[in-house]
Amino acid sequence: MKRQLGTIAVVLTIVGYVVGASIFILPGQLAGTAGPGVVLAYAAAAVIAAFSSVAAAQLGCIYPKTGAGYVAMTKLVSPIAGFLTIWLMLAAYIFAIALIATGFADYFVELFPSVNKTAATFGVVIFFGLVNLGGLKGLISLQALLVVMFMLALFAVSAGGLVTLNTANLTPFLPQGINPIILAVIPAYFSYGGFMSIMEIAGEIKKPSRTIPVALAISFVIVLAIYMALVLALVGALNWQDLASMNAPVTRLAEQLFGSTGAIFITIAAVGAAATSINALILVASRDIVALANDGLFSRHLAVADESNTKPTNSILLVIILALGALMISETVLEYAVWVSAATLLYQVIVGIAILAIWTKARDAYHASGFRLSRTGLLICGIGLVVISMAFLVLVFWNNHTRTIGAVAYIAMGTIYFLLRSRMNKIKGKIQNS
Numbered sequence: 001m002k003r004q005l006g007t008i009a010v011v012l013t014i015v016g017y018v019v020g021a022s023i024f025i026l027p028g029q030l031a032g033t034a035g036p037g038v039v040l041a042y043a044a045a046a047v048i049a050a051f052s053s054v055a056a057a058q059l060g061c062i063y064p065k066t067g068a069g070y071v072a073m074t075k076l077v078s079p080i081a082g083f084l085t086i087w088l089m090l091a092a093y094i095f096a097i098a099l100i101a102t103g104f105a106d107y108f109v110e111l112f113p114s115v116n117k118t119a120a121t122f123g124v125v126i127f128f129g130l131v132n133l134g135g136l137k138g139l140i141s142l143q144a145l146l147v148v149m150f151m152l153a154l155f156a157v158s159a160g161g162l163v164t165l166n167t168a169n170l171t172p173f174l175p176q177g178i179n180p181i182i183l184a185v186i187p188a189y190f191s192y193g194g195f196m197s198i199m200e201i202a203g204e205i206k207k208p209s210r211t212i213p214v215a216l217a218i219s220f221v222i223v224l225a226i227y228m229a230l231v232l233a234l235v236g237a238l239n240w241q242d243l244a245s246m247n248a249p250v251t252r253l254a255e256q257l258f259g260s261t262g263a264i265f266i267t268i269a270a271v272g273a274a275a276t277s278i279n280a281l282i283l284v285a286s287r288d289i290v291a292l293a294n295d296g297l298f299s300r301h302l303a304v305a306d307e308s309n310t311k312p313t314n315s316i317l318l319v320i321i322l323a324l325g326a327l328m329i330s331e332t333v334l335e336y337a338v339w340v341s342a343a344t345l346l347y348q349v350i351v352g353i354a355i356l357a358i359w360t361k362a363r364d365a366y367h368a369s370g371f372r373l374s375r376t377g378l379l380i381c382g383i384g385l386v387v388i389s390m391a392f393l394v395l396v397f398w399n400n401h402t403r404t405i406g407a408v409a410y411i412a413m414g415t416i417y418f419l420l421r422s423r424m425n426k427i428k429g430k431i432q433n434s
Helices: 007-018 022-062 068-076 079-111 117-133 136-163 179-192 195-204 208-237 249-294 313-327 333-361 363-368 375-397 401-433
Strands: none
Touching (some): 007 195, 007 208, 007 249, 022 068, 022 195, 022 249, 022 333, 068 195, 079 117, 079 249, 079 333, 079 401, 136 208, 136 249, 179 208, 179 333, 179 375, 195 208, 195 249, 195 333, 208 249, 249 313, 333 363, 333 375, 333 401
């Protein structure tokens, strides 16, 4: 694939992917159990995101290829680990599309009450699937327009909410104690879960050794500032108990600050934010499928053999079909968020192991990279990512048999598929060589 994404384009893609419908929906629902202290949950989730961002920057610079995450895990850990990371993240991307499409519909029907919510949910996935099929150049232009629009809107509502903040709404800060805050970190992390996606488009980024770390740093600062300001504005302006029952809490805040006209603009921005996330999710998920297909683990019909080709059509179609299937499950927004976060945390455990293996298994590529952590930095990043991710995974699966069985079954299915596919590829190779 062509290297056509510069720093601005990558920042717009990452911010558009990370800042999606979740920040318009999840803070209100989480505040219903955690109270104003939900701000702390988003701050703690940012720590996990910081480790994952640094790891993504290092691996993306060492392996600046499409599907760099898969390439890195395969070479630094093992082929089956490489496959399972993509297997996990494909599930995360698909369920994330379903979650965000649901959030999109909540805000969309605020603008057009006569529209059927189910039709809006399924329609937005199909629409942006078609946009992706139209090619990357038009995709980035649309992404830029939508990102600028919702960033301005988020700035306006956050600033307005902070200026008019009612300190009475912040007391008691921890009405239910610290435990709900800790549990809220997991779904809150869903809102930060997109930074590592930069590895999947690394093969399309210009001057990756410079662009990847710079774009990630800029994106992280922007996202952190937006989240902390907006969450504080919400719990400072609206009663935390009322937030839990609101379908469109940011619209309600905008209505309180700017009246009905302002609420309409903010709602349009929320719709745009959801759209950009779905847009970017389809892009990233399809590139993961391409990476596996190019390596013979998925059908060759899903591969992209010509590097001048920027449209993996069959992979995009597969993502659309899987996303529509996930929507048919009709799960709650918070449960979707927990599943996506769990898949991401499992992925990050393997990423942390890969970071620790760089010094012994990829020393030459490491020294050739334009961006390098020190050896101590690699240790801190790798160990930190493994320990933090494992700690929160314990919370996800603790006393929840449904989640545990589902996760084990999905990983087992991926393992069996990989072993069977690898065996088939070996047999084909022997036949062709005989």
